Amino acid sequence: MALFDKFFMKISINTGGLALDHLKIVFTLILAYPLALIYKNLIFYQSLKHLFSISFAIFVFFAIFDLADAFYGMLFSSLLTYAIMYNVKGIWGPRIVFLCVLVQLSFSHISRQYEDASDKFDSTGPLMVLVIKLTSFAFSVYDGQRPSHELSPDQKLNSIHVMPSILEFLGYVFFLGGFLLGPAFNFMEYQQFVNMEMFRIESEYATNGDVKQLQQKSINKKNNNNIKGEKNVQTNIQTNFQTFVYKKDGETFSKFPKYYIPNGFIPAMSKLLNGLFCIVCMVSVGNKYSYDWALSEEFKSISFLNRFLYIQMAALCARFKYYIVWLIAEGACILSGLGFNGYDEEGIIKWDRVTNIEIAAYELADNIRSLLETWNKKTNQWLKNYVYLRLTPPGKKPTFLSTFTTFVTSAIWHGFYPGYYLTFISGAFFQSLHRKFRRHVRPIFLAPRFAHLKSLYDFLGWLATQSIINYLVIPFNLLTLKNSLQVWSNLYFCGHLVILFSHIAFLLGAGIVCKRIVSVGGGYVETDKVIMKKKKILISKH
Structure with missing residues (x-):
C-alpha cells in the first residue's frame, strides 16, 4: 500500500466514490504547481533543478502510486538509451533505442490488457511519454553527428552536439511537469530552459526608444505580464525590467539584462481553472453518459436518433479526462517557465511550447484534418518528425512505407x-x-x-x-x-x-x-x- 492511500480513500468516500487512481493523478498534477514555483524562483543551480525533478518523480512513484517497478523500469530504459547513444554512432543508435523502448512499452500494454486493468493507472502511461522522449533524444544525438546541410530546420534546432551529463539527462526524463502523463518535449528545449538560453534577448544594447518599444510589446493588454529579467544566469537573480543608461558619442544608450523570464502565472492559472472546470463537468455529467450503458438492453429500446445523440454526448464526456490531464499538466509547465515559446509579431508572449490540446479548435473543427491537428499535438509532432519524415528522403514525396510505418508505430504506441x-x-x-x-x-x-x-x-x-x-x-x-x-x-x-x-x-x-x-x-x-x-x-x- 502506498504511503498516502488512507488519505485518498477518505477523499474518495467524501466525493461519492471517485476512483483512487483518478484522485491520485489529479493530486499529483496539481502538486506540481507549487513545486514549479519553487523550481523557478528558489532553485538557482542547474544540477539542483535536475535533482529536484528526479526526487519528485521518486516520491510520486513510491509514496503516492506504489509503482516502484515503474520507476526502476523507466530508469533502466533511460540509462540504456544513454549508453547506446554514447557508444553507438550512426543511424543504428536511434534505431536500436526505438526498438528497445517500443518492446518494453509493448510488454506493458500486453500485461495491462491481459490483467484487464484498462481503468487502472500503472507504468503504461509514463512509459508512453518516455518512448517519445527517449526516441527523440536518440535521433537528436544522431543529428548532432550529421553534416548541417543534411538536416531540416527542425532537426538543426533540436540536434545535440555534446552528450549531456547523466544527471541532466535524467532531469529531462523525470522533469516534474511531464514525467507522469506528459506533455513530452525535446531535450534541447529542456536544456535551453534550464540554462536560460530560452529566455535570451538577442541584442544586449539598444537605444532608449528600442527599450521602450520592447517594454510596450512585452506589457500588453492581453496578458498584462511584466517581463522579468535575469542579470546573472549563475545566481538566477530575477528583477523587474530594468535598464542601465549610458552615453556614447553624444547619444544615449541603455544596457539591459541578457535574459528575461516572463511571468506565466496568469496563463498557468487559466489552464488550471479550465482543467478544474472539466473535472466538475466530468463528475456532474460524465456518469450520465457512460459507454457502458450503450451495451445495455435499455439502450437498444430507445429510438435510433436518441441512441445516436447519446453516443455524441458519451464521446464528449470521455474527452474530459484527456482535457483534464493535458490542461493541468500544461499549466504546471507554463508556471515553471518551460511553456514559454517566444513572442509573436505583435510582441505578445506565447505560452504554447508544450500545448497538447486546443479545446475550442477541436470542438469547432469543420474537417477531420483540422480536428486531428489540435488533438494530442505533441504525439502527432513526434510521429511526424521522428517516424514519418525519417523515412521520407529529403526533397521527395512520402512513400507508402512512410505512411504504413507511421500507422504501425502509432498503433503499437497506443496498445493492442x-x-x-x-x-x-x-x-x-x-x-x-x-x-x-x-x-x-x-x-x-x-x-x-x-x-x-x-x-x-x-x-x-x-x-x-x-x-x-x-x-x-x-x-x-x-x-x-x-x-x-x-x-x-x-x-x-x-x-x-x-x-x-x-x-x-x-x-x-x-x-x-x-x-x-x-x-x-x-x-x-x-x-x-x-x-x-x-x-x-x-x-x-x-
Missing part, C-alpha cells in the same frame, strides 16, 4: 486492444473521404455564384465531422472487439455507411459533377488564406 485498430482503420477511410470533399466539393462554395453558401457548407462540415468522429471513437473507448461491434450494430453502422456511399459516389463520377457546378458558379476563387499559404511555401522554397 482491438478497439484502437477499429478506430484507426475507420478513421483512415474518413480522412481519405475528407480529401475528396476538399478537392471537389469545397471549390463549389468558393465560386462567386455560391460563395454566400460557404457558411452553410462550413456548418455542415462541422456537424458531419464531429458526428462521425464521435461515432468512430466508440471502439477506442470500449476497447474490445465484441463490445465495439455491438454498439456500432445498434447504430446500424451508420457512420461507415455514410463513408462507404460517399466513396462510391466519387467513384461513379461525383467529382466530375462537382467540377461542372464550379464552372457554372463562375470558377474556383482562392481565398486570401490559401493565397498567403502558397506565398509562404514559395518563399520557403527559395
